[in-house]
Amino acid sequence: MHSLDTSMVLEHVTGAKITAATIRNMKARGQKIPALTAYDFPMTRLVDEASIPLILVGDSLGMVVLGYPDTTRVTMPEMEHHVRAAARAKPHGLLVADLPYHSYQTVDSALGNALSLVAAGAEAVKAEGGREIVPQISAIIDSGIPFLGHLGMLPQHVLEEGGYHVKGRSEAEHQALLADAQALVDAGAFAVVLELVAPHVARELTESLPIPTIGIGSGPDCDGQILVTPDLLGMLPWYNLKHVKPKLNAAEQMRLVVEEWKRSVVNGAK
Numbered sequence: 001m002h003s004l005d006t007s008m009v010l011e012h013v014t015g016a017k018i019t020a021a022t023i024r025n026m027k028a029r030g031q032k033i034p035a036l037t038a039y040d041f042p043m044t045r046l047v048d049e050a051s052i053p054l055i056l057v058g059d060s061l062g063m064v065v066l067g068y069p070d071t072t073r074v075t076m077p078e079m080e081h082h083v084r085a086a087a088r089a090k091p092h093g094l095l096v097a098d099l100p101y102h103s104y105q106t107v108d109s110a111l112g113n114a115l116s117l118v119a120a121g122a123e124a125v126k127a128e129g130g131r132e133i134v135p136q137i138s139a140i141i142d143s144g145i146p147f148l149g150h151l152g153m154l155p156q157h158v159l160e161e162g163g164y165h166v167k168g169r170s171e172a173e174h175q176a177l178l179a180d181a182q183a184l185v186d187a188g189a190f191a192v193v194l195e196l197v198a199p200h201v202a203r204e205l206t207e208s209l210p211i212p213t214i215g216i217g218s219g220p221d222c223d224g225q226i227l228v229t230p231d232l233l234g235m236l237p238w239y240n241l242k243h244v245k246p247k248l249n250a251a252e253q254m255r256l257v258v259e260e261w262k263r264s265v266v267n268g269a270k
């Protein structure tokens, strides 16, 4: 029933593969980095066909796909399942996977779980934190797996922190962000996501770090921007997000199409 259009397949397979080095070098070339999340084959394929250079199988899948209240319940088997689905799209963009909560508490678990995500099809991994996870990051990078950092508001800590708060407004938080970012650079991260970082601090980090900053809710001055794709498409009308205005009302359009089709069936149309 679903046959692939071969001309589209051919178009898709031409074009250079993006690596972690490509992403890192985009900063030196002055190229902005658009990044999006994807959690399955069709979404990865569509995002890749739009030439997005970095595609993240984020643990945000816990909220936007699995219906959990936050990312803390996402497990390694769930991440591997979705990474395998996304990897089947064979994207040109770099496919990065999140190490979920409590999967990188020790060097051994971090390395073992990073290797499992790569076995599932990830080409790089991301974990949340700075100085406190440097031994884990070093072990991952030493094994040949590119590492993407994540600083600022760390969603895996939402329960301890009691919500999603902007980071870097106080001088202590500002200094902690600078030290954590430098630790990620020294450990060999190829880029760093800055989530809900006060925009002036995100700008300072972008200007001072040799690796790209990829912001989410951190102002316009990062080297790149990342969004949770269902937020961009308006697929989740139940959440109220400050940092993203949906560019499509996919939820409403889907409801309308489903209702129209239902009416046609109920009314006996063929």
Ligand code: KIV
Binding pocket: 037, 056, 057, 058, 059, 060, 061, 098, 193, 195, 216, 226, 227, 228
């Ligand atoms: O899990 C995720 O989707 C993320 C992005 C918000 C950066 O970490």
